Amino acid sequence: MSKSLRDLHDVELAAQAAAGGRREYGELVRRHGSAVRGLLRRMGAAPSLADDVAQDAFLQGFQRCSEFRGQGTFAGWIKKIAARLYLKRVAREARYVAEAEADEAAPAQDQAGSMDLDEALRTLSETERVCVSLCHGAGMSHPEIAAAMNLPLGTVKSHVKRGLDKLRARLQPVAADGRSLHVG
Amino acid sequence: MSADEFDPMIERLFSRTPTLADEALFVATLQARLEKRSRWRGLALTAAGLVGGVLAVREGVNFNFSGDPDTTLTQGVRTAAAAAQGAAQTGLDSLGLGSIDLMGGSGMLAFWIAAGAVAALLAAGAVKLSQDV
Numbered sequence: 007m008s009k010s011l012r013d014l015h016d017v018e019l020a021a022q023a024a025a026g027g028r029r030e031y032g033e034l035v036r037r038h039g040s041a042v043r044g045l046l047r048r049m050g051a052a053p054s055l056a057d058d059v060a061q062d063a064f065l066q067g068f069q070r071c072s073e074f075r076g077q078g079t080f081a082g083w084i085k086k087i088a089a090r091l092y093l094k095r096v097a098r099e100a101r102y103v104a105e106a107e108a109d110e111a112a113p114a115q116d117q118a119g120s121m122d123l124d125e126a127l128r129t130l131s132e133t134e135r136v137c138v139s140l141c142h143g144a145g146m147s148h149p150e151i152a153a154a155m156n157l158p159l160g161t162v163k164s165h166v167k168r169g170l171d172k173l174r175a176r177l178q179p180v181a182a183d184g185r186s187l188h189v190g
Numbered sequence: 191m192s193a194d195e196f197d198p199m200i201e202r203l204f205s206r207t208p209t210l211a212d213e214a215l216f217v218a219t220l221q222a223r224l225e226k227r228s229r230w231r232g233l234a235l236t237a238a239g240l241v242g243g244v245l246a247v248r249e250g251v252n253f254n255f256s257g258d259p260d261t262t263l264t265q266g267v268r269t270a271a272a273a274a275q276g277a278a279q280t281g282l283d284s285l286g287l288g289s290i291d292l293m294g295g296s297g298m299l300a301f302w303i304a305a306g307a308v309a310a311l312l313a314a315g316a317v318k319l320s321q322d323v
Binding site for chain 1: 196198199201203204206207208209213215216219220221223225227228232261
């Protein structure tokens, strides 16, 4: 008896998609669509642009599915495609000319008191935000980010470090009395 | 919070998939685009096949088999053509259409009729695909 699509592993679905299986690829999109869209939004894309780029990334992923052989996760693979497409789109629109000033939003806490990464990311400059998202969201190495963004490796490392420092300051647990705990 | 505590935490936060309300719409839109691309691809392949087929038929008809009657290739082609025509004639005989003589002067006409039928079939397929797109 054949397994239903939901029972299949990503690698199996990708193999069938590489052979032209659109239904199998649809299942992969259902599983990872939100993660890819979320990553693009975290990188600073407006929701409509994020969806547009995510669609293009998944279409490109379908054509290149035979290249995915399960070395990493499918999510990581498709996220890298999406992130690179977004960077190309941004570069084309020359939005990297000036870095956006970090706004001074209040420390990010949602109603349940949990840490809100999306809110905290908005306090980073655009380049820091993209670098941190590529590093921790898309799983790209610093050299990969440097190549994708056409930036020197040292600059990328600085942006990631500064971004993480800001996130750490924003995301640190808040004590019961509302005061921030010491940052180690 | 120390770096040792922070690094795993940031990884965990990034790995959380946000819940997006229009997830189903996103998947449906993408699948529609995949279907559309697939149809266009089929259409393009059909068109390429049609053009290639027409060119092949044209070249085949214009090929001068009698240019060098002594070569093995020419003799082989002639033998194969005669065998094919003989087989087709036998088929016509069994269908009660034995009066059509493929071995005679109407052989080329039959060839063109068959080629035309194939081209018409391909064109019909292309039209149907284009209607689906």
